[in-house]
Amino acid sequence: MDNGLPAGFRLGVAEAAFKKPGRNDLALLLSDRPAAAAGLFTTNKFQAAPVLAGRERLRVSPTARAVLINAGQANACTGEEGMFRCRQSREMTASLLGISPDDILPASTGVIGAQMDMRAWERALPALAGNLGRAGLEDFASAIMTTDAFPKYARRKLCIGNENPVGIAGAAKGAGMICPDMATMLAVVFCDAVMDPGEWRSLLAGAVDASFNRVSVDGDTSTNDTLYGLANGASGVSISGTRTAILGKVLTEVLEELAYMLVKDGEGATKVMHIDVVGAANDADAERAARAVGGSQLVKTAMYGKDANWGRVICALGRSGAAFNPDDVVFVLCGVELFSNGKPAPPHYEDLLTPALAQRDIRMELRLGYGPGKYKLLASDLTHDYVSVNSDYRS
Amino acid sequence: MDNGLPAGFRLGVAEAAFKKPGRNDLALLLSDRPAAAAGLFTTNKFQAAPVLAGRERLRVSPTARAVLINAGQANACTGEEGMFRCRQSREMTASLLGISPDDILPASTGVIGAQMDMRAWERALPALAGNLGRAGLEDFASAIMTTDAFPKYARRKLCIGNENPVGIAGAAKGAGMICPDMATMLAVVFCDAVMDPGEWRSLLAGAVDASFNRVSVDGDTSTNDTLYGLANGASGVSISGTRTAILGKVLTEVLEELAYMLVKDGEGATKVMHIDVVGAANDADAERAARAVGGSQLVKTAMYGKDANWGRVICALGRSGAAFNPDDVVFVLCGVELFSNGKPAPPHYEDLLTPALAQRDIRMELRLGYGPGKYKLLASDLTHDYVSVNSDYRS
Numbered sequence: 022m023d024n025g026l027p028a029g030f031r032l033g034v035a036e037a038a039f040k041k042p043g044r045n046d047l048a049l050l051l052s053d054r055p056a057a058a059a060g061l062f063t064t065n066k067f068q069a070a071p072v073l074a075g076r077e078r079l080r081v082s083p084t085a086r087a088v089l090i091n092a093g094q095a096n097a098c099t100g101e102e103g104m105f106r107c108r109q110s111r112e113m114t115a116s117l118l119g120i121s122p123d124d125i126l127p128a129s130t131g132v133i134g135a136q137m138d139m140r141a142w143e144r145a146l147p148a149l150a151g152n153l154g155r156a157g158l159e160d161f162a163s164a165i166m167t168t169d170a171f172p173k174y175a176r177r178k179l180c181i182g183n184e185n186p187v188g189i190a191g192a193a194k195g196a197g198m199i200c201p202d203m204a205t206m207l208a209v210v211f212c213d214a215v216m217d218p219g220e221w222r223s224l225l226a227g228a229v230d231a232s233f234n235r236v237s238v239d240g241d242t243s244t245n246d247t248l249y250g251l252a253n254g255a256s257g258v259s260i261s262g263t264r265t266a267i268l269g270k271v272l273t274e275v276l277e278e279l280a281y282m283l284v285k286d287g288e289g290a291t292k293v294m295h296i297d298v299v300g301a302a303n304d305a306d307a308e309r310a311a312r313a314v315g316g317s318q319l320v321k322t323a324m325y326g327k328d329a330n331w332g333r334v335i336c337a338l339g340r341s342g343a344a345f346n347p348d349d350v351v352f353v354l355c356g357v358e359l360f361s362n363g364k365p366a367p368p369h370y371e372d373l374l375t376p377a378l379a380q381r382d383i384r385m386e387l388r389l390g391y392g393p394g395k396y397k398l399l400a401s402d403l404t405h406d407y408v409s410v411n412s413d414y415r416s
Numbered sequence: 417m418d419n420g421l422p423a424g425f426r427l428g429v430a431e432a433a434f435k436k437p438g439r440n441d442l443a444l445l446l447s448d449r450p451a452a453a454a455g456l457f458t459t460n461k462f463q464a465a466p467v468l469a470g471r472e473r474l475r476v477s478p479t480a481r482a483v484l485i486n487a488g489q490a491n492a493c494t495g496e497e498g499m500f501r502c503r504q505s506r507e508m509t510a511s512l513l514g515i516s517p518d519d520i521l522p523a524s525t526g527v528i529g530a531q532m533d534m535r536a537w538e539r540a541l542p543a544l545a546g547n548l549g550r551a552g553l554e555d556f557a558s559a560i561m562t563t564d565a566f567p568k569y570a571r572r573k574l575c576i577g578n579e580n581p582v583g584i585a586g587a588a589k590g591a592g593m594i595c596p597d598m599a600t601m602l603a604v605v606f607c608d609a610v611m612d613p614g615e616w617r618s619l620l621a622g623a624v625d626a627s628f629n630r631v632s633v634d635g636d637t638s639t640n641d642t643l644y645g646l647a648n649g650a651s652g653v654s655i656s657g658t659r660t661a662i663l664g665k666v667l668t669e670v671l672e673e674l675a676y677m678l679v680k681d682g683e684g685a686t687k688v689m690h691i692d693v694v695g696a697a698n699d700a701d702a703e704r705a706a707r708a709v710g711g712s713q714l715v716k717t718a719m720y721g722k723d724a725n726w727g728r729v730i731c732a733l734g735r736s737g738a739a740f741n742p743d744d745v746v747f748v749l750c751g752v753e754l755f756s757n758g759k760p761a762p763p764h765y766e767d768l769l770t771p772a773l774a775q776r777d778i779r780m781e782l783r784l785g786y787g788p789g790k791y792k793l794l795a796s797d798l799t800h801d802y803v804s805v806n807s808d809y810r811s
Contacts, residue, residue, distance in 0.1 A: 067734035067742050098730055100759035133727025134760040244731050318713070318798070319806060326807030332528025335493055336639050339460035347462050364495035365529040403713070405803050411714055412721030412799075 025176065026158065027188030027213035029053045029255025033153035034164040037145035039093030039138060040131060047145050048164035050088040050209055051118065051153060056253035058085035058126065059222035061229050063246035069097035070107040071127035072247055078123055083218035086124035088209050088249045089114055090165045092194070093131040094138065097244035106137045113142060117150040128247045130167055130194060130207050162192035165207055168410060169194055170286050175278035177271045184258045187214045189271055193233075193279040195286075208233065208248040208279060214268060215254035217261065224269045225250040232276035236284045236399045237315045284399045289406030291381070292324045293399055298387045301394030306343040308396040310387060313341030315400030325402040327378040329371040331359040338387060345389040353386040420571065421553065422583030422608035424448045424650025428548035429559040432540035434488030434533060435526060442540050443559035445483040445604055446513065446548060451648035453480035453521065454617035456624050458641035464492035465502040466522035467642055473518055478613035481519035483604050483644045484509055485560045487589070488526040489533065492639040501532045508537060512545040523642045525562055525589060525602050557587035560602055563805060564589050565681050570673040572666045579653045582609045584666055588628075588674040590681075601628065603643040603674060609663060610649035612656065619664045620645040627671035631679045631794045632710045679794040684801030686776070687719045688794055693782045696789030701738040703791040705782060708736030710795030720797040722773040724766040726754040733782060740784040748781040 026032065030052055034045040060079045062072050078085070089111065096103045107127055115122040129137070156164075162172035176190040195206030210225070229248060260268045284293050296315050301307035314320055317337040323330040331352055338350065352360040355377035359366050377383070421427065425447055429440040455474045457467050473480070484506065491498045502522055510517040524532070551559075557567035571585040590601030605620070624643060655663045679688050691710050696702035709715055712732040718725040726747055733745065747755040750772035754761050772778070 065731060065734035066740065067730055095727075098727060098755065098758065098760060100757070102759075133731065134755075244727075244734060318802075322803055322806035325803065328807065332490075332493060332639075335462055336460060336528060339462035339639060345461065360493065360529075362495065363493065364497075365493060403803060404807075405800050407713075408717055408720065408798060408800050408803055411717035412723065 031154040032156040032161045034156045035145045035149035037141040045164040046092040048090045052253040055084045056251040057218035057221040061248045067244045069245040070103040071129045090128045095131045096129040097133045165194040173282040175275045185256045211251040213256035215259040216252040228273040232280040287401030288410045289404040290401035292402040296398045299395045300388040300390045302392040303394040307394040309341045310343040311396045311398040313337045315398045321403035329374045349390040351388040426549040427551040427556045429551045430540045430544035432536040440559040441487040443485045447648040450479045451646040452613035452616040456643045462639045464640040465498040466524045485523045490526045491524040492528045560589040568677040570670045580651045586670045606646045608651035610654040611647040623668040627675040682796030683805045684799040685796035687797040691793045694790045695783040695785045697787040698789040702789040704736045705738040706791045706793040708732045710793045716798035724769045744785040746783040
């Protein structure tokens with residue numbers, strides 16, 4: 022049966038009511054055989070219990086059978102008791118599945134500081150195991166949501182020569198506390214190619230760097246950011262040598278699609294800014310410039326207001342720390358050049374932008390000079406709804 | 417006649433209607449004699465014409481007779497034409513006052529990118545000169561406002577021994593695009609002490625570092641940030657040697673009072689967070705931690721929502737880049753310890769905070785460990801009104 026997933030994987034979801042009842046909030050990905058496994062984790066100094074546990078497992082062995090995710094309780098800043106409960110949740114699940122607890126990679130998302138409700142786990146796990154294989158990718162993506170407005174998932178098939186197609190699927194969650202840095206929000210990507218674990222890890226790291234590491238909703242990097250990638254080999258197609266780059270490209274596409282959805286679903290967001298910096302002295306300077314612009318509250322609110330207030334972009338660039346000559350800077354908003362040679366374009370140019378600024382996707386091109394440095398960043402706007410969602414999160 | 421100002425200074429205001437009519441938007445401070453003059457300016461790479469002109473004047477000579485400020489047009493990103501108009505405004509004013517244009521320190525605030533309306537200058541300047549000496553400190557502070565909700569001014573008298581009292585007065589403006597860095601928003605402080613220009617400058621720099629450089633509304637450093645300080649000696653009281661520290665303390669108090677008002681009047685703000693970091697490895701790390709917390713959109717919205725969501729503070733600290741051991745961290749909110757030893761306090765502790773979180777001033781103490789590093793920062797919250805003001809600024 023083709024369930025639309027990469028071969029040899031099953032999904033399950035269940036309701037544990039960690040935060041409130043009425044929705045699935047427990048999700049399981051199970052491979053029918055050991056898979057090459059890699060993880061990328063938050064760089065925050067405070068690391069949630071499942072981050073510490075998942076990291077430790079992958080340090081010992083780059084393989085796994087399952088990924089287990091709960092939504093509603095982050096199990097972060099919970100001390101040793103939190104580590105113990107994380108272990109318990111893996112042990113209970115493992116005994117139902119007949120696998121080792123070590124083979125389960127854990128992830129949690131939700132409010133920081135609350136201990137996980139182990140009775141909720143106990144009640145829900147039999148349903149989760151019973152549901153295995155009946156849940157689709159959308160069900161899985163829905164079960165890991167918190168403040169997300171819609172489930173985020175993507176998939177591809179890759180056909181090389183006469184071999185079986187290789188399947189890749191991914192799901193992600195995240196709408197707030199998003200500014201991943203060398204890691205990402207909660208996301209899982211799984212693939213049925215035969216891969217060496219080391220190569221799989223570096224492929225994944227490259228794809229994450231080109232996708233999740235280039236989005237910003239609110240500049241905060243959470244305590245729980247985790248991306249797990251499993252490659253179980255069930256397609257029988259070996260990926261190595263020159264084929265690796267081909268798979269890497271498709272993998273990057275899947276992650277880019279998910280990363281775009283994170284920004285589109287940024288808490289309260291109405292816009293996705295595509296910030297494209299070129300001509301910087303080096304890539305690090307281009308990144309500084311892009312992050313200053315994409316992170317500026319004043320730029321974000323101007324975009325929300327459909328206001329071509331380019332002075333705020335220039336101001337953010339000016340404080341970014343990037344090296345450049347102000348007279349070399351060119352700023353193009355949705356195809357209209359608004360600033361160059363140290364001077365603004367004629368005022369009526371802004372009127373040309375009215376239709377473009379009404380769209381969801383806003384393209385910004387910033388040329389800093391004539392260097393080789395470049396960087397792209399996706400960022401959301403800052404809206405009344407963002408404030409509503411975040412001033413009222415826990416009530 | 418005692419006008420409540422430091423001796424030998426007069427103020428004038430007038431309406432030029434740079435942005436819209438119905439309010440004074442032109443302000444002049446004139447000393448009856450040459451004053452020791454110092455300026456601290458924005459670190460933004462894009463520097464407004466008056467910043468470039470004021471900086472150049474003070475490079476040539478650390479003295480001045482006047483400060484001239486217009487509100488509504490920032491004269492930033494305006495190229496050579498902007499420099500020319502800045503010069504014109506100083507020349508027109510100087511000929512009315514019978515002084516040299518070089519003796520006038522200029523400052524502008526308002527929308528970036530618009531050229532100054534020179535006919536508005538021409539029409540308003542005679543009224544400004546005619547009004548000289550009739551305006552008080554509050555009138556002056558009101559005339560330099562843009563999105564400010566209230567005028568910001570402060571004054572002190574310092575009596576040393578049997579000598580004449582020394583007067584110090586200051587005014588500031590700023591509500592958005594505020595995260596001064598080695599400089600400040602538009603502010604003027606003037607004093608009638610007899611001071612060596614070099615000592616006056618370093619006194620001022622120290623006082624700014626302890627006040628304006630420690631506030632953050634939205635993390636943006638504007639193209640126009642300027643603080644001018646004039647000491648004209650009209651009291652006849654010489655300040656040097658051990659007296660310098662005494663004057664420095666009072667000067668710092670005046671600037672702290674103004675800096676607090678900037679945060680209190682942060683666009684849409686309902687809260688002033690007093691973020692006090694101690695026990696860091698060094699002061700730079702303490703500053704990183706304070707700025708990460710004070711700049712976090714999630715912390716700012718939680719405070720607006722009167723929500724003791726300490727997990728967001730801990731999360732911001734964790735990504736700040738400051739070095740510390742997570743288990744050493746202690747977080748105290750309004751006197752209640754919410755996090756220590758890697759674990760949260762009992763949940764009912766948060767209920768104790770309900771009355772405190774309803775207040776305007778919110779005290780946060782973060783201990784990172786046992787090092788000597790410390791830093792204090794004032795920061796505002798992030799509210800629906802902030803978004804309203806900034807998504808609708810130019811309309």
